[in-house]
Every structure is written in structure tokens, then in C-alpha cells.
Amino acid sequence: MNEKILEVKNLKVTFKTHNGTVEAIRGASFELYKGETLAIVGESGSGKSVTTKVLMGILAKNGIIESGTAIYKNKDLCKLSKKEFVDIRGKEIAMIFQDPMTSLNPTMTIGKQIREAVLEHHVISRKAAKMRAIELIDMVGITNPEERYKQYPHQLSGGMRQRVVIAIALACNPNILIADEPTTALDVTIQSQILELIKRLQDEIGLSIIFITHDLGVVANVADRVAVMYAGRIVEWGTSDDIFMSPAHPYTWGLLASVPDMANKEIELYSIPGSPPNLMYPPKGDAFALRSEYALKIDFEEAPPVFKISETHYAATWLLDERAPEVPRPLFLQKRIEAMKKEAAAYGRT
């Protein structure tokens, strides 16, 4: 668990657009350990997808990596040329996308698409590649692999298609799998099947997974560690128990509180006021200050540094500074955390 497989440091990415420069990622740092699942959560536009695009070397043409490093096997992914990335992309780091319909070619059989991925990175015969493709179809839990090999994407259901996408991603035995909202477009029943599949494959082949989602239920299900992203920065990270049971950043509080509470239907849902800042004009200081009722004066002047809460738990908020006034978590969130602990204890016993 302690071997770092990927380390991203102080990543900054900007996009040049007609209207000006958008600072999409403004200094994000995180690490991925071997065999773990790191979930990155955040709203749309917080920079989570851009981060993964940097790691895959598929940043759009107008995107520029201003600074930062992403060290994988002693190589800096931020500085690799297009040619050098060919050896990494797919082979070492693979990715599955949100929409299984648009990530498959509708005019090719699924078998051919999986075989293509196998042939691209291995020097083997077509026959051997076909065998490997059928093996992969079987591995992702699709029955009758030989029959399915000949089918087209439109003949498969959404859940099956996502399994095929996973099979393609696993074709070259990658070390890191990046899953960008892989279950958002699926039904809950299919979602839990896909999550079970991803976890099973992780156990079998020892993948390290970066899992991007905005569904906190899914996070609780898959993640070993969680990084919360807001306005191009990672504002809090820790083990999933750290984040769910003792969140420290006001944004994390808001995020957890906006999940509907089953017990109290009468109470209005908590919603974080306002909307995320326009990163063309990033605010001075803490980007969340404008939406936070706990903002201090300094939040509007200077961006907070990262404070260490425990060996595993870090957060970037001035509330953790020793000079800051004592700000307890909102009462209803605290109550809910206690209810969650009780619920978890009850589950553990049965």
C-alpha cells in the first residue's frame, strides 16, 4: 500500500480561449499508491477531468501545462513528447470514459475493437489476439464470449457496453486505470454490477485506480482515499473515513450536506449558495470564500496553505490555522455523521 506509483505535484493547466485564459487547474498535488483506489470528487468545471487528460496525454490543443510534474516510473508525464506517450497511453495508464455508447465504434464488432487494442501494443498473431480478446470478454463477465465477439455495440445493453470498454482498457495489462464517471450514465442495478466488476479486477490484477465521480455513494463504495477538488485545486484529501466522518473543509461540508437525508424529509436540502467561480477570473485568496459562510477575512486576501490534520488527512482552509477562531462543523452535519457512525456500527454487527 505504501509504494507510490504516481505523484502529481503543483500541476497548473491553462486553456487559451477567444475570451481569455482559463486557469483550469491551479496547483493540484496528489499521489496514487499501488493497488489503491483514489476517488476525485468535485463539481463540473472543478478540473477533475482535465487532470486525467494530462495523465493520459490527451489535453486539448489549446491547453497548456504551465508548471508542475506528474512522476510515473521516474518519468515526468508533463514533459513527454507525443511519441514517448504512445508507450504509456493504454499500455501503462488506461482510461474508461463516461458514455459507453460514444466511446465505442458503432461500425466495428466489439471483438474487433478489443483485438485492435491488443494488436496495437503487442507483437502477436491475429489468431492469438483474438484468443486474448475472447479471454478479456470473459474476464469482464460477459457470457458466451465467442458469440459476443461477433456482435456490434448496438446489440448490447448499456451495462454490457461499459464492460466492453473496460475490456479494451485492460487489453494491455495497464498499471493505472483512470475511470472518468464510468457509471454515471447507468442504472443503479447496472452501476453496482460495474463497481463490483472493477473491484474484482483490481483484486485480481492489482490495478491502481483513479476514480472520478460526483456521486458520494459511489465514492463511499469504491474509494480507499478521497480527494475533493474545487476550482482547480484539491482542497481536502484523506482516507474515505477521514472525508466522510471528519471532514474539515467548508466545501466538503457543503458537498456532504447536499446529499438528501433519509431521516429528515421536512428539512430543506442544504445547497451550497451561488455557483463555482469563473476560472477566467479566478478569485484572489480562497476560491470558495465567496460561497462559504465560514469565510474569514484572510480568505479573501490569501489562498490558504495545506494543513496536516493527521498522517492521512490534509485540508487547505484557513480555519485550521491556529490563529483562526474555533469553527465547529454545522450542527446538522455533525448529527448526520453521528447517525452514520451508528448505522455503520449496526451494519458491522450483522
Place this chain on the structure above:
Amino acid sequence: MAERDVILEVKNLKQYFRMNRHFTVKAVDDISFKVYRGETFGIVGESGSGKSTTGRSVIKLYEPTAGHVIFEGKEITGKIAEETRKMLRTRLQMIFQDPMASLNPRKTVMNIIAQGLDIHKLYKTQEERENRVYEMLETVGLSREHAHRYPHEFSGGQRQRIGIARALIMSPSFVIADEAISALDVSIQAQIVNILKKLQKDRDLTYIFIAHDLSMVRYISDRIAVMHQGKIVEMGSSDAIYKSPVHPYTKALLSAVPHPNPGVERYRKRIYYDPATVNYNEGRYHTIKGDHVVLATDGEYENWMK
């Protein structure tokens, strides 16, 4: 319960789509339910269960194959009088899932929201038209400057507010929200749900809330119908459905929902469901308690209630 005012009654609704000579899709297969004035009626189920088709048949986007839909005391299936149609198109409104696809990209927000008013000629002067749109924009948490922009200039949450404004400007009594919040971020979902709840209180609205996000449906709904393969398999108050589900499909569906609680997730066991073990066609509705009903044959019912 019995004295409550029924605003919408669906009786034995069937909606079949004939694909070719040999094959007909029974998207909605003989369902009946009542919706009471002022409540929120949730419909949940996986894709292909017929929940969206139900919503679309009720609002007459499809002509039902068989059955009756009675809205505010008037039959609205089959040929209807011009007057009834007008009443239906103003009193019954729909909010769609994809806020980008459901707004015309070539129209300003003003024209999108006022389109219903234009069609039904519900204003006397241009000024009145504009003022009603401004007022509506402010009701849903946007500002009047937004009226002269185009849909692409807005974020997903703002676009969904425009969709809500467009539905509510007709002063409907009944709104069908078909996956209205599914495409939005968690924190934005909460904002939209709060707006919907507030408007329901202020304007005495009735909702049908169609979604696959079960936690949000439970939060917003008074009563819930669980659909599977075109049938309502279980229906009851939202507490009854969530706390004491009877039908194995409902149980399987609920067990698949991830809890935002890592302590629970570590131990959560999923219940699997095999539709082949349950006979939908021969089942009838058994009343469990109050208005909590389940579709089952007599033998199945006995088994499940053990």
C-alpha cells in the same frame, strides 16, 4: 386518504410500440394509479421499465394503445374537444431531462419561456409578456438580464431553471418532471429540488417525479410507484417502499443504491433479482397496509409476506 382530491387518474393504461410484424414492445402494460392534489408522486425503475413512457403518455405526447387518463375530471385520451386540449396544454406541463437538448438554441430565453403564452395568446401587451417572463425568471432564481441571452450561455443548473420557468409560466396545476435533475451536479441538484419544493408549496402544485436516483425520489415524494417491465410492481407511501419493501424487485433495486457512508458500504450486501422467478402477467394487486400494494400471484404473495 379516500376524501383526498384526485387530480389525475390513470386507468389500465397500455402503451405499445409496434416495431414490425412480429414484434411489439409493451412499454407500459396495464398500469393504474391515482395522483392526489398537492402531492408528489414518484416513479422509479431502471431504463426500459416504462417510467418515462408513462409520463409521456399521460401528457399526451403518445396516444395510448388502451386505457384512460382522467385529468381534473376530464378524459384526455382519444379524441378530445379543443377546449379540453387547451386546458390540458396549460394546466399540465413537463420538465425534461436534458436541459441542453430541450431548449431551442436559436431562441433567446425570453422567447423560449414566452412561447406557451404566445401560442395561447395569454397577454394583451408586449410589456405584459415581458414582465411575466421577468417575474418567472426571478421566481426560479435567475435575474431579468438573463432573458436576452441564449441557452448556450448558461450552465446546466441554470438551463434546468429555464426549463422550470417555461413549464411554470403557464400556471399549471400539475407538472411532470422526467429525470429533471439527473444530469446535474449534486450541489446543483439540491438547489433545483429546493426550488421545486418551494414552488409546490407556494402554488399548490402536484408533481409526478420520474427518476432513477432513488435517494432523491425518496426525499421529494409522498408516494412512490416502482416500475419494472412496463408494470407497476409495487406502490405505496415513500416510507413504506423504503422501509418495508415487499416485492423482490424493489428490494433488489434498493439494495443496489450506494450509501454515502463508507462504514455501511463495506458490509452492504446486494440482493439479486431474477425476473424469471416472478410471474407478472398472472399477478394481481394485493394490499399490504393502507395504500401499499404489490403485484403478485396468491402464491408469491404468501411467500413474500412470510
